[in-house]
Amino acid sequence: MRKINDMLKLIPPDELNGGITMKGTNGTDDNKSNISCSNKKNTNEIRLRRGTSGIVAAALVLAIGGGALAIALNRKDSAKTSPASSVSAVSDDALAEADSNARKVYNLINANISAYIVSGKLKEVATGSFKTDLASPDSDSAKVLTRSTQDRFNDPDAEKYFTEIAGSIADIPETGEIFYVVNERFKPVFVQYRAYEGAAVGQFSSVTDGRTEFGKLPETADSTGENTAADVKTAEHAKAFYDIFNRMQDDYLNGEYPINQNWAMLPPGELVVLDLDKRDRYADLIWRMEGYNAENVEFTGKLFIEYALGNDPDFVAWQPAEGGLIEVWFCNDGATGFNPGDYPDNETAWNLKQGSGYSYDEADIGMIANEMGCKRCILGAGGLLQGRITERSNMPKVFEWYESFLAGNFEPVKFNAKKLISPEKLEKVVEYNWIDTEKKEPVIIRTSDIEGANIYVNGRYYNVEDTSVLTLLDDGMPLPVNNTPA
Amino acid sequence: MNEKEMLDLLGVDADKGLKCIMSAYSGLAYSIAAGILADSEDRHEAVNDTFYKIWKAREDIDLSRASLKGYIAMVARSCSLNKLKTLKQYEPLPENEADLGIDVDFSSEDSARANEEIIRECVSSMPQPDREVFISRYYYEKPIAQIAQELGLKERRVEYILQKGKRRLRKALLKGGILL
Numbered sequence: 001m002r003k004i005n006d007m008l009k010l011i012p013p014d015e016l017n018g019g020i021t022m023k024g025t026n027g028t029d030d031n032k033s034n035i036s037c038s039n040k041k042n043t044n045e046i047r048l049r050r051g052t053s054g055i056v057a058a059a060l061v062l063a064i065g066g067g068a069l070a071i072a073l074n075r076k077d078s079a080k081t082s083p084a085s086s087v088s089a090v091s092d093d094a095l096a097e098a099d100s101n102a103r104k105v106y107n108l109i110n111a112n113i114s115a116y117i118v119s120g121k122l123k124e125v126a127t128g129s130f131k132t133d134l135a136s137p138d139s140d141s142a143k144v145l146t147r148s149t150q151d152r153f154n155d156p157d158a159e160k161y162f163t164e165i166a167g168s169i170a171d172i173p174e175t176g177e178i179f180y181v182v183n184e185r186f187k188p189v190f191v192q193y194r195a196y197e198g199a200a201v202g203q204f205s206s207v208t209d210g211r212t213e214f215g216k217l218p219e220t221a222d223s224t225g226e227n228t229a230a231d232v233k234t235a236e237h238a239k240a241f242y243d244i245f246n247r248m249q250d251d252y253l254n255g256e257y258p259i260n261q262n263w264a265m266l267p268p269g270e271l272v273v274l275d276l277d278k279r280d281r282y283a284d285l286i287w288r289m290e291g292y293n294a295e296n297v298e299f300t301g302k303l304f305i306e307y308a309l310g311n312d313p314d315f316v317a318w319q320p321a322e323g324g325l326i327e328v329w330f331c332n333d334g335a336t337g338f339n340p341g342d343y344p345d346n347e348t349a350w351n352l353k354q355g356s357g358y359s360y361d362e363a364d365i366g367m368i369a370n371e372m373g374c375k376r377c378i379l380g381a382g383g384l385l386q387g388r389i390t391e392r393s394n395m396p397k398v399f400e401w402y403e404s405f406l407a408g409n410f411e412p413v414k415f416n417a418k419k420l421i422s423p424e425k426l427e428k429v430v431e432y433n434w435i436d437t438e439k440k441e442p443v444i445i446r447t448s449d450i451e452g453a454n455i456y457v458n459g460r461y462y463n464v465e466d467t468s469v470l471t472l473l474d475d476g477m478p479l480p481v482n483n484t485p486a
Numbered sequence: 487m488n489e490k491e492m493l494d495l496l497g498v499d500a501d502k503g504l505k506c507i508m509s510a511y512s513g514l515a516y517s518i519a520a521g522i523l524a525d526s527e528d529r530h531e532a533v534n535d536t537f538y539k540i541w542k543a544r545e546d547i548d549l550s551r552a553s554l555k556g557y558i559a560m561v562a563r564s565c566s567l568n569k570l571k572t573l574k575q576y577e578p579l580p581e582n583e584a585d586l587g588i589d590v591d592f593s594s595e596d597s598a599r600a601n602e603e604i605i606r607e608c609v610s611s612m613p614q615p616d617r618e619v620f621i622s623r624y625y626y627e628k629p630i631a632q633i634a635q636e637l638g639l640k641e642r643r644v645e646y647i648l649q650k651g652k653r654r655l656r657k658a659l660l661k662g663g664i665l666l
Contacts, residue, residue, distance in 0.1 A: 002592060003584035004624045004652065008609070010552070010592075010602055012559035013518060013625050016609045017617060 091200070098202025102193040104172040105134070105145075106204045109180060109188045111166035112144040115158040116186075125186055131179045131215050144182070147172070179215045181207075190218065238318040240295035241303055247292045274303040277321055284415040284459065379429030379447075394472050398432050401469040402443065405457060412460035419451040430470050445469060489554040496544045504541055511555060512537075515562040521626040522566035528573070535565040551595055567627060577629050583648075584624060586656045589666035597664040608658040612651060619644055620651040 126140035181190040190205040208218035304317040431446040446456040453461035496503030519529040570576040591597040
């Protein structure tokens with residue numbers, strides 16, 4: 001069986017990397033590589049190079065550079081005709097019609113992007129500036145200029161947003177040239193339209209009132225554009241949820257009194273879709289989340305969460321309750337500084353949204369299960385974390401208990417925050433967690449920390465007769481040598 | 487001059503041929519060595535070894551099986567890793583980590599090319615920093631701690647990215663690859 005490293009060695013690294021040298025391998029004194037390196041913010045260049053060899057990429061860059069030079073020379077030759085004069089040379093009626101068409105095209109682009117976002121297929125949308133022909137758009141532009149949702153989405157919301165935003169499809173011009181900008185938060189911010197070269201250049205923009213010649217970015221905004229205050233607010237709201245989960249995770253791992261791991265234990269089938277408006281159903285989790293709500297954001301709407309088990313949340317997508325777009329905060333821990341658009345891997349969330357639970361296949365579940373092991377978190381007096389151990393000899397007994405528990409089909413006890421026992425008052429807490437590979441669900445069994453329930457299983461509190469699983473540790477189980485989580 | 491002409495020249499005039507090949511591919515070899523070896527002298531040595539081996543194997547290089555660039559990249563990687571081993575700084579990948587759990591067919595030229603193309607496409611389309619993490623680990627065989635430090639990520643995150651990348655590659659090969 002060939003290993004990944006054995007397979008990868010057959011391919012030169014620049015080809016694996018889409019024609020880009022690795023970070024840290026360029027710019028060295030002895031490295032005279034003929035492979036160029038590009039700024040990761042220049043997403044168009046990276047996209048262009050994907051799937052091409054370094055040499056072809058270099059040729060492309062040269063060709064592009066040459067083209068730019070040719071354009072610059074051409075501009076110099078025609079400097080006597082200023083953009084302003086060419087704009088003023090067209091009639092007001094023609095300009096108004098071109099402006100109207102630019103607005104319609106803007107709506108079409110916005111409708112398509114909205115449908116992609118709502119469907120969780122954001123990674124299919126390219127950001128940056130694009131110049132294309134409406135009759136025969138390039139592949140990136142074609143995705144945002146399509147006049148129906150066709151079979152691209154399997155989400156009624158996508159159709160709804162598309163139809164509402166696009167308006168009358170029949171009115172949108174089918175021919176002509178456009179230049180448009182989609183910023184890094186996937187907002188179209190600037191659209192120009194002209195029926196043909198030399199025709200009036202219509203414009204619709206949320207970043208500038210000034211006009212520019214066709215294909216030129218306005219001076220007031222670069223390709224990233226500026227978000228509106230409302231955009232920023234919703235993005236911050238989504239970011240706050242991401243931060244809340246991170247803080248909870250950090251506390252779970254390192255806190256003096258580790259929290260109940262409910263945030264990772266949403267009910268099976270809806271594992272990572274958290275409806276914040278169903279407060280009764282998710283009372284325990286929402287109550288705990290509120291403790292970490294430093295930003296004081298309103299808990300409403302739906303959260304789509306991707307995380308690695310026992311790991312940081314990968315990203316959080318938020319769909320405000322009042323509708324509108326799902327605002328996405330991609331994983332960005334600040335240290336790496338990559339942009340939101342660099343990490344649009346929400347396919348997993350999409351799969352999860354469909355109620356499929358974990359998107360991992362059998363082998364992955366097995367692998368993760370193996371990694372997770374059957375760890376027991378041992379919390380001593382006061383709920384203080386004594387450590388975690390991975391010891392499997394007693395786990396068959398735990399599994400047996402769990403099976404009989406499931407067969408009992410017990411009714412959960414309703415969570416009531418007022419009945420919560422603070423960690424300081426808990427005498428002992430035992431926790432087991434592993435992955436049920438058949439059901440593809442994580443399992444957590446833990447000492448209850450609310451009055452009126454004597455055990456906690458998978459995000460719910462129960463009062464059951466047999467809690468023997470919680471006493472397994474009493475039979476001479478080894479304790480970790482220090483207080484550091486293993 | 488194309489690769490075949492370079493290789494032919496190497497056969498008839500080693501000096502000119504090697505000069506020509508090095509002029510085209512020393513940058514590639516150095517960039518691979520730089521991904522594996524920290525010391526400049528070590529890199530020079532690994533690159534020298536690379537082109538010496540290419541010269542030595544000039545009659546066995548079959549351009550219908552792989553490009554000259556591919557051969558040079560493979561040899562440069564191998565020489566750099568060997569150098570790392572002699573320096574006792576090489577940490578081999580754990581046995582199970584690099585295993586995808588599937589048997590990918592590299593026995594024939596056609597299947598090898600088809601599978602290579604899938605791997606190339608899959609890895610090059612990974613978003614950043616996933617791609618850089620994946621290549622650092624499975625091409626340059628860097629330790630996880632080193633990757634985390636270089637990219638400013640937590641080690642657990644690097645591990646997660648690698649798991650995700652492996653899932654993606656496995657899925658791509660299962661979907662379109664040629665398996666045994």
